[in-house]
Amino acid sequence: MATVNTRVLIISDTHCAPLAEQDEGRQPFAPFKAPLPKADVLIHCGDLTMTGLDAEYHKTLDMLAQIDAPVKLVIPGNHDLTLDRDFVFSHAKKDPKSEAEAHAKVDKARELWTSPDGRAQREGITYLVEGVHQIDLPNGARVTIYASPYTPEFYDWGFPYERDEDRFNSPLRTLSDAKNIAPYPVAPFTHTVVPVDILLTHGPPYARLDQTNRGDFAGCPHLLRALMRSRPLIHCFGHIHEGWGAERVEWSNDADNVADSSASISQWQNGSWKAGVAQQGSAIEKVQTDLDAAKEHHAVFVDVSKEGGQGLKRGEETLLVNAAIMDVEYSPVNAPWIVDIDLPKAIS
Template identity: 25%
Template sequence: MLLLLQPPNPFEPTSFLYLFLTCPVKLLLQHAYRLLTYLRTAPTPLEPSIRIVCISDTHTLASDVPTGDILIHAGDLTNSGSIGSIQEQLNWLSSLPHTHKITIAGNHDTFLDPRTRPSLPESDRTGRLDWKDVRYLQHSTITLSISMPPPSPSSRPSNPSRTRHIRIYGAPQIPACGPNSTFAFQYPRGLDAWSDTVPEDTSILVTHTPPKYHLDLPLPSGMGCEHLLAEVRRVKPVLHVFGHVHWGAGQQVCWWDGCQEAYQRGMQREPGWSRGFLDWRLWRELVRVIAYGLKGLLWDKVWGGQGRSTRLVNAAQMVGNSGKLGNPVQIVEI
């Protein structure tokens, strides 16, 4: 029993028994939120749509990547972070057939952060990367103009323009999870490194860290950033791509409504069995998640309303800490 109550590894899934014993109400809150958001109709892409292929956390390895209009890599190209290993990944990405290729750095891409570059062997501290046709974003934006095929005679496109402009912002910083001397782009956990940093007209946001409580193994504590979540809520991009937490790989639609707000407030409550089980404010947020979630579901299924949302994608391909790629490549149509 003592072993069951020891703090879990935040980068590994926590056992159901541990969560049941330590935070039972939060466990209910999480499952209620996931179910109610899963049952809602996914946002409808424009016609014709743009196919976004999302990968992350390849850690020097290469995988089979489906074709698409835009390829996004959300960081951790490498393990060692050396200039040579980064260049090998760039060569691989450049060989892929996608017209547009975007990447950011992750905490393992040491060379790309001047603060951590001195930790590399001297031979890996200098030199220049050949980015080829890969566009690297580091607190920067790129606007892609994508020519769409002509509409079929029988269809009426929802977007009459034959060119779509997609504005992508990328940033690599993450809450600290390892040595500052070697892990790149870290900031102290709890520090606000995000407020008012993402342009309001961003269509696609690419970060390495997840937003807190979403695809980041949210229980018992969550490895994402609460300030990033607030920034995503402010900007409400169509798509947010990230990685970092390998076990969190997958997709989720975040509806910016009362259900999401109650879920976030509940997850922020202090953990602990007695504090959680007897915390009437936490129970109140659980009731609100169910009430607002059912309201949103009814509005969706009966009246066809959807509201503002962001599709969240954890594109990590590494399976846990196995050293092998195996998580599916994530594909989104927008």
Template identity: 30%
Template sequence: MAVSITIISDTHQMHEDLVLPGGDILIHCGDFLELFDRDGPGLGPMDEWFGRQNYHHVLVTGGNHDIALENAWQLGVKSFENAELLIDEEVTVSGLRIYGAPWLPDLPGHAFYLDDEGLRRKWSAVPSDVDILITHVPPFGILDRSSRGMQFGCAHLRDNLPRIAPRLHCFGHVHASAGEMQSGATLFVNASSAISGQKAVRPPFTIEMAPR
């Protein structure tokens, strides 16, 4: 039986503007907050909003703007009651193996930044043959071009994809490249909700996936 999945990302505290269809799984690929929201007042409203959505499961990972989320995680403080935060973690939901991790390159001083060695270590640890991979950053060369044509994907993530072989890889980070792309057996979804240059959001991405 197919599982209905809604994917969003980069809501930047505009989540109340989204209209979601409901279903089995809601995925948020990070950037709930604005960059300088270091104390996390936006996390409570975000969690309350998750609790109002019509989904059986809500799965999230962090993004580079989510400094308050990273701070809470490092202190062992639970940020969400109505969503499951995935940081280097695999869960099985509705028969689907799902792995989430927030790490990204190039932005020291932002949340969840790692250097090359850290990124190699993290992406090498992702298990093979997961059904869904949730990251914040795109893999280099896939739905990762900014409005100025620059590529902001992670090369170390790209290098591990043939081994990981996810059926669905969802992410955000690069607002201008929101969309879907099929490559081989993997559907890539840049689910960035924020529209570049506007205080507005685009509709969520929805797919259906059957367990293996």
């Protein structure tokens, strides 16, 4: 398969943070400032705002407009409340006036991001709804992305599902005590269909770059199962600010069987998933970061292309990236990620 070396810039959880020179006396580590490195495609993994106010969206659009990338892709996150119609509608009082106001609020937010006349479209920014998208890039590559803004229910935020609900797998592959609610299951990796190149979700999979400052693993077990089946080149996300980082996973030869095996949610979380990773779950390599270099160059650079000598083996390895810019105190101190990767050449 012919491929094109492609540079991907990944950010998440910017929460209205501007791209500006920051007070380094206040920030111990602040590489999120202009100019970010030029890329072939920018991906924002959600939490564009704090609460989905119109003014907050425009602050984020101001920031995204400054980034030098011909293709800019975004999904919302749990903080982008007014982009979740179900959330807004469920919080409206049950009278016609309130319901009409709720729908109008969501329509206004969605028009800003999705309408041909909306500001996002004018700025060259594409809002991805849940499901699969194929996008041709100006550099000649074609990227296949599965996108989803949904995360396990956490207090009372947007785009939630219950922790025993599976939003990512087909009914036959759901954990035994989970309720399947997946409208768009993630496709498995095979050589007979177009595989997913980038899995783009707001939240992390279970036990992968998802540990909170309390020591809990906050990621989704069902998403981990879907990840193991689809085995994309990149899985990027955010949501858990303290999970910022990247790691390279090598899948075992038995990954398909493990991801299809019968197991309860607790059995999966307690380690039955590990057989799907090479070396009984230990073939996971943390990406080392040079924070001084990141501060100087405004990003952490990871080269997993053939040209760089560390090319990912499609279907056998996945680079996981938690790209949350904010820390737990909502200071924009984490670095963006620049990933060089080989993507399929677009068919002309």
